[in-house]
Amino acid sequence: MARMKFYCDAERCIECNACVTACKNENDIPWGVNRRRVVTIKDGEQGERSLSVACMHCSDAPCAAVCPVDCFYTTGDGIVLHDKDICIGCGYCFYACPFGAPQFPKDAAFASRGKMDKCTFCAGGPEEDNSSDEFKKYGRNRISEGKLPLCAEMCSTKALLAGDADVISDIYRKRIVNRGGSAFNWGVSSNIKG
Amino acid sequence: MRIQTLLLLFCLVLPQLSSAAGPPKSQDSPQGVSSINPGADLWREVRQRDGEILEGISQVKSVDSGFLINARGDEWARFRITKLSSYGGIAIAAIFVIVTLLYVVRGKIPIEGGLSGRMVRRFTDYERIVHWTLAIVFLFLAITGLILLLGKSLLLPILGKEVFSLFASASKEGHNLFGPLFLVSLIMMFLSFARRNIYENGDLTWLLKGGGLIGKGHVSGGFFNMGEKTWYWMVILIGFVIAISGLILVSPFFGQGRWIMELSHVVHTIGALILMTVSVGHMYLGSIGSEGALEGMKSGYVDINWADAHHDRWGKVCHDENLIVSAEDYARLQGRKPGDTGELATEQGK
Secondary structure, eight states: OOOOOEOOOTTOOOOOOOOHHHHHHHTOOOOOOOEEEEESSSTTSTTTEEESOOEEETOOOHHHHOOOOOOEEETSSEEEOOOTTOOOOOOOHHHHHHTTOBBBOOOOOOOOOOOBBOTTTBBBBBSSTOOOOHHHHHOOBBBGOOOHHHHHHTTTTTOEEEEEHHHHHHHHHHHHOOOOOOOGGOOOOOOOOO | OHHHHHHHHHHHHHHHHHHHTTOOOOEETTTOOOOOOOOHHHHHHEEEEESSOOOOOSSOSSSTTTOOOHHHHHHHHHHHIIIIHHHHHHHHHHHHHHHHHHHHHHHHHHTTTOOOEEEEOOOOOOHHHHHHHHHHHHHHHHHHHHHHHHHHHHHHHHHHHHHHHHHHHHHHHHHHHHHHHHHHHHHHHHHHHTTSSSTTTTTHHHHHHHTTTTTOOOOOOOOOOOHEEEHHHHHHHHHHHHHHHHHHOOOGGGOOOHHHHHHHHHHHHHOOOOOOHHHHHHHHHTTBBBBHHHHHHHHHHHEEHHHHHHHHHHHHHHHHHTTTOOOOHHOOOOOOOOOOOHHHHHHOOO
């Protein structure tokens, strides 16, 4: 079985935010929610890096552990999904997640929280594959069509990789070898000296 | 052979030594050329391993969107699962066991000399309404809160995900709706009972005698004894903390970050667990634990013998000021006599 993972190459990400836009468009995400975001560290300083983050589909997911109604489940491909029919919108997964992936839709009155929304690795939800119900709740199910998440598929610099962990790490390993620079840089090339 | 053993030992100790020294900030290449590792330092800061939080910027403007990794979230989740849920459940179970044991060992504490039938007014209608409003709201919030805290381990395996989700969803909505009412009734409770709950002379003696649990006989007490006063101030102080932290949790639109939410949640839960635990003791002593006590909150009147036994200083005032209502008058006030309507009884009760 595959173990689906995202990987964002900090050396390649140019903070174009196209992954954010593509995700929002493809999955018809509710207002106020962004399943993916690009974070830039040390913006404008030496050593600036950008990374695109969404749900990392953890093997031992804190959201699933803390959920009071146990609505999270991991698919055979290692994708962490949640059942919006079970979710009560308490927000605990948002507090527990290291990446800030699950979020509240903010459209209800008095800021009352709807069901949580999070990245599905473009794998939909527990509903029938590609049904309108599934699209309404979770967005596109590209995995069922044999496609990978759109954010990674359309990344112009191929910074964002998605797929089986073995394949991803092979691609990344080749990049490290070909990229040059110091082998002691742990994969982040830099010309900063001293 | 010896050298091999020494080498093995060295290999075993080395990683511990290097980890004790903390992660190296830079590494020297074998050629002796100094090569700082900016990547390692950067990601270490992002992961908040040195306690420093490196916040980036993001075009997505939402709460905490600039943080790549929130390491505290997992700590909070672990704390909730391993400490709050388990110890909280144990505390609630333990107080019920303690109360049951107390009832088995001590039984209902009787009034010396039995009930006289002559009553004395203890609480006004307004005070009773305040008490029962707070009590009902508190119980509702306690049960719905416990469903959210313990339901996953206790109810979910029995009910199944679908049915439990309905319960939990209703609990969450109910908890959020009734939460603000708790603050309102808490303020009413503070305003109407605060003056009589100020500590006074003699309260320390009550504490030293364990409220009558140690030794024989009753301990001297005023209108409220020291235990009741302490419970009152616990309700007021912890109640306000719970209410404020609850309002922070229920209104996520002031831009409060996850750290504040996690902290509020922990404070909210610990405070609520303390109040829930002690409230079981309060309910026990106010009902089956002590004869004649519940009457005060039911009708507003208590038996004068009960007052003399449990609150002798207040009882003395009642005797001195001649506030005692005879058994017949009391029956009439309660509308027990045929012909008397309930409405009249309440009117006269005022």
